[in-house]
Amino acid sequence: MNKIIESIKNLSIGFNSQKGKKISILRNVSTNIKKGETVGIVGESGSGKSTLALAMMGYIKQGLFPLKGECLFKSEDLLKMSSRQLEKIRGRKIAMIPQNAGQALTPNLKIGYQIDEALRLHTDLNKTERDKKISELLNKVRLPSPETMAFRYPHELSGGQQQRVAVAMALAGKPDLLLLDEPTTGLDVTTQAHVLELLRFIAKDTGTSMIYVSHDLGAIAQVSDRIVVMYAGEIVLEGPARKILKEPIHPYTYGLLKSIPKLSLAGLPASMPGSQPQPGSISEGCSFYDRCNLATDHCKKNSPDLEYIKELDTNVRCFNHKELINQNNNLQTSITKKSNNSEAIEVLKLKDVSISYAKQKFFDQLLNKISDQNPTVKDINIDIKKGETIALVGESGSGKSTILKSIAGLLKTKDGQIKFENDRILSSDLKMRNPNDLRAIQLIFQNPDESLNPNHTVEQILSQPLKLYFNLSGEELKKNIIDLLKKVRLGEFYMSRYPRQLSGGEKQRVAVARAFAAKPDIILCDEVTSALDVSVQAAVLNLLQQLKEDLGTTYVFVSHDLAVVRAISDRVAVLYQGRLCEIGPSQNVYKFPSHPYTEVLLGAVLEPDPDIKPKLVAEDIVEEKPPEKGCSFQGRCPRKIGDICNTEVPPWQIGENGNAIRCHINIDELANSQQ
Amino acid sequence: MESNLITEDKQKNKLEKAFEILKTMASKPSGLIGLAIVLFHVVLALISPYIAPYDYKAISPNTMLLAPSAEHWFGTDSLGRDVFTRTILGGRTALTVTFFGSLIALLWGGLLGIFCGLVGGKIDDVVMRVVDAFLSIPWILAMLLIVSLLGTSTEVLIPALGFFYGKGIVRVARAATHDVIAKDFIVSARARGHSNMSIIWNEIIPNVRDAILVEGAMRWSWMLLGFSSLSFLGFGVSPPTPDWGLMISNARGLMSFAYWSVIAPIVGLSSLIIGINLTADAFAKALGIDRSTKAPV
Ligand SMILES: Nc1ncnc2c1ncn2[C@@H]1O[C@H](COP(=O)(O)OP(=O)(O)O)[C@@H](O)[C@H]1O
Ligand code: SF4
Ligand code: SF4
Ligand SMILES: [Mg+2]
Numbered sequence: 001m002n003k004i005i006e007s008i009k010n011l012s013i014g015f016n017s018q019k020g021k022k023i024s025i026l027r028n029v030s031t032n033i034k035k036g037e038t039v040g041i042v043g044e045s046g047s048g049k050s051t052l053a054l055a056m057m058g059y060i061k062q063g064l065f066p067l068k069g070e071c072l073f074k075s076e077d078l079l080k081m082s083s084r085q086l087e088k089i090r091g092r093k094i095a096m097i098p099q100n101a102g103q104a105l106t107p108n109l110k111i112g113y114q115i116d117e118a119l120r121l122h123t124d125l126n127k128t129e130r131d132k133k134i135s136e137l138l139n140k141v142r143l144p145s146p147e148t149m150a151f152r153y154p155h156e157l158s159g160g161q162q163q164r165v166a167v168a169m170a171l172a173g174k175p176d177l178l179l180l181d182e183p184t185t186g187l188d189v190t191t192q193a194h195v196l197e198l199l200r201f202i203a204k205d206t207g208t209s210m211i212y213v214s215h216d217l218g219a220i221a222q223v224s225d226r227i228v229v230m231y232a233g234e235i236v237l238e239g240p241a242r243k244i245l246k247e248p249i250h251p252y253t254y255g256l257l258k259s260i261p262k263l264s265l266a267g268l269p270a271s272m273p274g275s276q277p278q279p280g281s282i283s284e285g286c287s288f289y290d291r292c293n294l295a296t297d298h299c300k301k302n303s304p305d306l307e308y309i310k311e312l313d314t315n316v317r318c319f320n321h322k323e324l325i326n327q328n329n330n331l332q333t334s335i336t337k338k339s340n341n342s343e344a345i346e347v348l349k350l351k352d353v354s355i356s357y358a359k360q361k362f363f364d365q366l367l368n369k370i371s372d373q374n375p376t377v378k379d380i381n382i383d384i385k386k387g388e389t390i391a392l393v394g395e396s397g398s399g400k401s402t403i404l405k406s407i408a409g410l411l412k413t414k415d416g417q418i419k420f421e422n423d424r425i426l427s428s429d430l431k432m433r434n435p436n437d438l439r440a441i442q443l444i445f446q447n448p449d450e451s452l453n454p455n456h457t458v459e460q461i462l463s464q465p466l467k468l469y470f471n472l473s474g475e476e477l478k479k480n481i482i483d484l485l486k487k488v489r490l491g492e493f494y495m496s497r498y499p500r501q502l503s504g505g506e507k508q509r510v511a512v513a514r515a516f517a518a519k520p521d522i523i524l525c526d527e528v529t530s531a532l533d534v535s536v537q538a539a540v541l542n543l544l545q546q547l548k549e550d551l552g553t554t555y556v557f558v559s560h561d562l563a564v565v566r567a568i569s570d571r572v573a574v575l576y577q578g579r580l581c582e583i584g585p586s587q588n589v590y591k592f593p594s595h596p597y598t599e600v601l602l603g604a605v606l607e608p609d610p611d612i613k614p615k616l617v618a619e620d621i622v623e624e625k626p627p628e629k630g631c632s633f634q635g636r637c638p639r640k641i642g643d644i645c646n647t648e649v650p651p652w653q654i655g656e657n658g659n660a661i662r663c664h665i666n667i668d669e670l671a672n673s674q675q
Numbered sequence: 676m677e678s679n680l681i682t683e684d685k686q687k688n689k690l691e692k693a694f695e696i697l698k699t700m701a702s703k704p705s706g707l708i709g710l711a712i713v714l715f716h717v718v719l720a721l722i723s724p725y726i727a728p729y730d731y732k733a734i735s736p737n738t739m740l741l742a743p744s745a746e747h748w749f750g751t752d753s754l755g756r757d758v759f760t761r762t763i764l765g766g767r768t769a770l771t772v773t774f775f776g777s778l779i780a781l782l783w784g785g786l787l788g789i790f791c792g793l794v795g796g797k798i799d800d801v802v803m804r805v806v807d808a809f810l811s812i813p814w815i816l817a818m819l820l821i822v823s824l825l826g827t828s829t830e831v832l833i834p835a836l837g838f839f840y841g842k843g844i845v846r847v848a849r850a851a852t853h854d855v856i857a858k859d860f861i862v863s864a865r866a867r868g869h870s871n872m873s874i875i876w877n878e879i880i881p882n883v884r885d886a887i888l889v890e891g892a893m894r895w896s897w898m899l900l901g902f903s904s905l906s907f908l909g910f911g912v913s914p915p916t917p918d919w920g921l922m923i924s925n926a927r928g929l930m931s932f933a934y935w936s937v938i939a940p941i942v943g944l945s946s947l948i949i950g951i952n953l954t955a956d957a958f959a960k961a962l963g964i965d966r967s968t969k970a971p972v
Contacts, residue, residue, distance in 0.1 A: 408866045430865065438868035451859035455881035464877070465867055518867070 005176055005209055006033040006056060006094075011069035013051055013060065014279075023280035024067055026051050027233045030306075033177065038203050038210040040224030040241065042217055044276050044533040045504070047230040053179050053213045055079070057094045058086045073177075092122045095175040099182040101166035105154040111138075111165050112150025115172060122173030137168040140205075142198060160191035164198065171202070178210045184219055188395040189560060193604040193614040196222045215533060217260060218606030221245055222614070229253050232277050232287040235306060239314030242610050247312060248331075249321040251292045257331055259538035260608055261567040266587055267334035268545055268567050271538035275503040286318070294320045334567070337545050347554055348384040348407070348522055349423070353377065353416035355399070355406050355578075374628050375414050377402050377578035384522075389548065389555040391569035391586065393562060393601070399578035400558040404524045407556065408443050409433055421521075439469045442515040446527035448507035452499040458485070458510050459495040465517040484513040488543060505536035509543065516547060525557045529564060541568050562605050566590070574598045576633050577626035584659025591657045593671035596639045631664065639673070641665060700957035709953025716947050720767040729757035731764050732915040740933045750935035752926060756915075762939040764917035769947065772833055772912070773898045779837025780844055780898070781891040787841075788848020789883060793856065793875065799849075806845050814839045815904070822910045829912065832902070840898045847890040851883035885962045892955035896948050903944050919944045 008031050014024035026048045033039055033056075043049040054061060055071055058078030071078040073089065081089075090096075098104045106114060112134055119130045138146035141164040154162055163183060170178055180199070184192040200223050203210050214220050220227060220241075227244040229237040229252065237250040248254045255272040262269070274291040286292070286299040299319055306315045356375035377399040384390050392400045405411040407418055409430035418426045420437060427433050442465075445451035452461055462481045466472045472480055482492050488509040499507055508528065515523050525544070529537040545568060548555060559565050565572055566586055573583040574595060582595035590602055603615035617638040626632050630646040637645065644664050653667040654660050661667060700706040735755035743750045749758035787806075791799045818835060825831045855861065856879065864874050905911035906920025914921060919940035926936040 410862060410866055430868065433868070435868060438866075441866075443863060443866050445859040445863065447859065451863055453860045453878055453882065456877075464864070464869070468867060468869060514863075 003035040004032045005035050005074060007072040007075075008032070008052070008056065009070050009072065011052070011055060011071060012067040013048075013055060013064050014067045015064050017280060021280070022067065025064070025233050025279045026055070029069070029233075029235055031228055031235065031238060033209050033211065035176070035209055036203070036207045037225050038200075038212060038223050040220035040227045041211060041213045041230060042215065042220045042227060043230030044215060044535065046276055046279075048233040049213045049215075049230050050181055052230070053181050053211055056177075056211060057090055057096060057179055091118065091175070092173040093175055094177045094179065095170035095173060096179040096181070097163075097166050097170050097183050099185055101162040101183075102154060102159060104166060105162060107154055109153070110150065111152050111154065111157070115150070115165070115169055118169045118172035133172070137171055138165075140171065140202070141165070141168045143168075158191070159187050160195055163187065163191075163195050167195075167198065167202065171206070171208075174206075175208060178208050179213070180210060181213045182215070183212070185214065185216065189562075189606075190395065190600060190604040190616075190618060192219065193222075193606060193616055196606070197614075197616060199223055216606070217245070217256065217534070217608035221608045221610055222606055229256075232282065233279060234287060234317060235315070236288065236317045237314065238306075238316075239312060243312050243314050245608055245610055246331075247325070249309065249312065249314065249324045250316050250318050251294050251320075251324065252288050254324055254327070254331070255291070255293075256535055257608055258333075259535045261538070261541075261561075261563040262332075262334075262607060263563050263566055263590055263602065263605055265332065265334045266566070267336040268542050269334055269538045271542050272535040273539070275505050275536060276533075288318075294318075294323055296320065335542065337549075337568075345386040346383045347386045347421060348556075349417075349419040350380050350382045350384075350403070350407070351417045351419065353380040353403070353406065353418065354414040355402050355411060356414045357402075372414065374626060375578070376626070377406075378626070380416070380580060382573055382580075382583065384554060384556065386521075387548070387552050387554055388570045389557055389568055391557045391559060391565040391572040392575055393559055393565050393572055394575035395560055395601075397577075398575040400560075400575060401526055402578070403575075404443070404526050404556065404558055407522075407524060408441055409438075435469070439465075439518045440521040441524065442518050442520040442522070443524045443526065444508075444511050444515045444528045447531045448499070448504065448511045449531075451511050452507060452514075454499055456498070457495065458490075458497050458499075458502075461499075461510060462514055462517055465514060469518050480517070484517055487516060487547065488513045503536075504532050505539060508532060508536075508540050512540070512543065512547070516551070516553075520553060522554045522556065525555055527559055528557075530559070530561070537564070544568065562589070562601055563607075574601070577623060579626065579632035580662060581633060582659055582661045584655075584657065588657035588659055592674040593655045593657070593661060593667055594659070594674060595633075595661045595663055596637050596665075596670075597633045599674060600636070600638065631662075639665060639670075696958070696961045699961040700954070703957060703960075705953050706957030706960070709950050709955075709957055712946055712950025713954050716766055716770065716943075716950065719763055720770045723763040723767050727757075727760040727764060729760045731756060731760050731917045740929065740936070742933075743935050749939045750933070752922070752936045753929060753933070758922075758936050758939055761917040761922060762919070762943055765919040765922060765940055766943055766947065768912060768916060768918045769899060769902065769944070772829055772836065773895055773902055775833045776836035776840065776898050776902070777891055777895040779834055780841035780894055781887065782841075783837070784841030784844025785848045785883075785887045785891075788845040788850075788887070789852045789875065789879065791845070792849040792852025792883075793871075793879070795853075803845075803849070806842055809839075810842050814901070815908070815910075818905055819910055822905075827911060827913045832905075832912065836898055836902060840894045840901070843894055844887060844890050848883060848887050851886040852879060855879055855882045886964055889955060889959040889962060889964050892951065892958055896951035896955065899944070899948050899951065 008029055011026060011029045012024050013026040014022050017023050029052060041049045041052060051061065058071060058081060060066060066079050073094065115134050115137060116130055119125060119133055125133060134150055135146045138149050143149045143161060143164050157165065184195050187195060196219060212220060212223050224241045226239065227241050228235055229244065229250065231252050237244060237248065237253045244253065248257055258270045259272055260269060272291055277287060277290065285301055286304055289295050289299050304317045304319050306317045308315050354375045355377040356372040358372040380403060392403060394400055402411065406413050406428060409428065413428045420426045426437060459481055462484055463477055466477055466480050481495060485492060485494055490506065490509055529540050532540060547553065557569055566589060569586045571584065572586040572589050574581045574597060576597045581597045594602065600618045603617055606614060618636045623635050627634055630648055631650045634640060634645045641664055650662045650664045652660050652662050655667050655671065663670065701710055733756060738751045738755040740753055741747055741751040747757050747759065749762060752758055791802050821835050822831060861874065861878055864878050902911060903920035906918045907924045911920050912918045922940040923937055926933065930937055
């Protein structure tokens with residue numbers, strides 16, 4: 001059991017900068033992977049975790065090269081092997097599962113054929129044995145009806161199913177070591193929980209060692225025996241999963257765990273200042289110095305070594321780690337936010353809103369009618385109060401973005417009305433809205449890389465709304481830009497920067513500043529923290545909350561992440577397939593009764609705690625289209641009571657927790673069964 | 676503190692940026708060679724009227740088909756004209772016609788492409804079909820028709836070449852625009868209520884400009900070949916204009932005993948084509964544009 005199968009020794013990997021300097025992105029990394037063990041490697045983007053994982057299979061990305069150290073797989077150095085020798089090892093001894101399995105599978109070849117290919121390449125089985133093996137593998141990764149699955153093409157499978165096929169292919173060669181690089185990132189919460197469950201099962205069942213790379217401590221916590229925490233190219237903490245998650249004795253890990261929003265905690269998570277330093281920017285001292293609240297002058301000049309702490313069986317790279325021992329109680333705290341003093345003035349009302357993506361037929365187009373009996377989004381009724389944060393939550397494809405777009409006037413509604421202030425109907429066509437209404441509603445997008453023009457400086461980006469809405473120019477414009485930057489805690493010198501010169505968090509701050517430049521009444525936030533690192537996410541959430549408290553802005557906050565929603569929102573609306581399931585005050589979301597879909601979502605949340613396992617109640621099927629009639633959740637509902645769910649739209653009922661739920665099950669019954 | 680990657684990439688004004696791009700282009704041998712060749716040709720074209728030792732159209736029966744000598748560095752042609760003079764002036768003709776031709780190609784190709792990418796739908800379909808239909812006509816036949824109707828003056832050749840070489844640019848501009856308009860920063864600008872013109876000018880053009888320019892540079896080298904082929908076939912500029920295609924065509928029959936009259940224009944033409952090609956490649960790389968090589972149309 002304790003046999004070491006791969007050993008990384010003092011590995012440094014780097015590249016040559018434009019100025020010809022050697023810059024290392026991995027510094028002195030040493031770790032061992034034991035047989036049958038699952039090691040989680042966690043770190044923010046740019047911390048070097050993928051570079052390390054790839055090096056573990058002897059692969060160095062183009063432009064990078066090893067500076068020193070070795071990767072010993074069964075005491076042979078992978079980095080010294082010829083590509084011939086490596087070919088023999090990859091796939092057979094070490095297999096890799098990439099982040100996006102959909103892209104890794106060949107689109108025009110059947111699943112069965114692709115697995116067969118892997119078997120032919122990595123085993124000596126004959127045709128009949130291989131055929132048997134294929135259905136065995138498909139069974140093992142728990143794909144439904146493995147017989148027919150082999151004859152399907154990749155695009156006929158959902159993201160979660162594709163990921164399972166990738167696992168099956170990786171297992172084909174019976175590898176000793178399985179590398180997984182962000183294997184569940186991008187999958188829906190429920191699917192993610194299922195795939196993780198499968199991986200845990202496979203690790204136990206086959207005794208394969210696994211390296212699980214992720215930015216998500218929640219996912220890492222579910223599968224890992226041991227956790228390696230990377231920061232700026234170094235291992236800063238390493239030890240048994242439970243110790244790392246419950247008693248993190250490195251300030252970075254400690255802060256990281258505190259910055260993750262948790263379902264059990266109301267209020268906002270504590271944020272860490274700053275962001276990870278760029279490779280090559282640290283010349284002396286501890287790489288976490290800038291962001292560390294335990295830092296002393298000693299840390300500025302001296303770099304700490306990895307130190308073994310016997311009691312915790314943990315390696316830590318920090319001079320002051322003793323201060324964190326027994327601090328674990330503080331992990332469970334959060335910043336209480338001022339809840340809005342609901343004056344109950346309604347600023348925005350969605351009344352019976354339906355939205356359809358269906359192409360209009362010619363005659364209907366003439367009559368300006370959209371004929372779609374089963375629109376993507378249907379019957380949305382939400383009254384949004386001034387100053388509140390209302391969250392729309394649901395898995396991808398549930399219509400969250402669609403609703404935001406139609407509020408913004410980017411998408412025509414099929415039926416229903418959007419009313420703004422004093423019941424004035426907003427035209428569903430952007431061009432028909434008056435400039436003041438356009439100003440009043442602003443959007444912030446998920447990915448600031450996409451939402452900021454890469455060819456504009458921050459100054460140009462921020463001046464657009466200021467010029468458009470307030471006709472500012474010259475000194476006044478500049479003063480306003482500086483004010484805005486100050487509001488989002490960025491210095492004046494950011495004005496001349498381009499988006500590519502900013503970190504992810506800084507970019508999103510600029511996007512936030514641009515929205516606030518319009519002095520809007522309502523800001524529509526579409527997954528605004530999903531593309532950010534956790535430590536940065538907490539900071540952006542806190543910033544949004546602060547701005548709202550200062551300026552009285554109303555947020556419509558869309559997210560797939562229930563814990564984030566819990567942290568920031570006052571009220572939450574749960575959507576499935578474009579239909580509302582539940583709506584109510586968010587402090588009650590996790591108090592029962594809940595709509596069966598809310599229950600499923602809550603159960604699938606991955607918490608960075610080895611003691612909280614996700615509850616898998618519903619199948620992780622993906623539905624293409626909402627059902628024609630009946631309850632929208634009928635296809636996956638674990639509590640379905642019968643035909644009535646398929647035929648009749650369920651009624652709204654109000655629970656004792658104040659949440660309105662749309663289900664055929666009597667609400668008291670629902671409460672009882674969920675206790 | 677040591678400068679990190681972010682601060683290495685400081686804010687620069689337009690001129691500095693252009694210089695930076697040139698520097699990156701010249702940092703690789705192929706780019707440096709390309710730039711040097713192009714620079715050489717451009718300088719030569721600019722000064723050629725002042726340094727040409729003879730009159731390019733002076734026919735002289737006494738000096739027919741002389742071999743290279745101290746008086747006539749590249750010898751003389753069958754009409755007794757100085758080949759050196761005609762070669763350097765020929766470069767001027769080629770560069771002028773194709774430079775302005777490329778400019779026209781860039782302009783109409785770029786604008787139409789951006790327009791198609793923007794409007795999408797039916798109009799885009801129809802326009803692209805028409806462009807495709809034009810793509811399928813052998814352009815040399817079409818040029819033949821045009822010059823036989825309108826003559827072979829540069830006022831005809833430049834727009835005609837510009838027209839035919841703009842088709843490829845339409846595709847590139849359209850694709851680039853198509854990619855850009857799906858981006859959230861465009862959605863964001865639309866949601867704010869900016870006018871279409873302002874969105875095209877501020878958000879789209881800065882993001883498609885590089886791809887279009889690179890394509891234009893590439894097309895330039897192809898246009899040069901096309902233009903010279905035309906002249907070679909007798910549909911390009913008319914004699915006695917000094918022109919490489921014409922020179923090669925005229926001297927074709929004399930290859931075996933008066934090779935000098937054809938070598939100079941061939942070297943001139945091929946070196947300029949290679950030079951522009953290398954430069955366009957380096958330009959694309961410096962701008963970070965991935966351009967899979969396509970065959971000339
Ligand atoms: N432009 C589009 N054309 C057609 N269907 C679309 C388009 N955009 C989204 N959809 C569909 O609408 C549904 C809701 O999508 P979306 O609003 O993006 O959901 P969410 O934001 O909750 O992930 C999905 O089924 C999606 O496939
Ligand atoms: S060594 Fe100092 S700066 Fe580094 S993590 Fe520890 S306390 Fe913070
Ligand atoms: S109405 Fe039926 S299918 Fe829908 S959530 Fe309730 S029990 Fe489930
Ligand atoms: Mg969305």
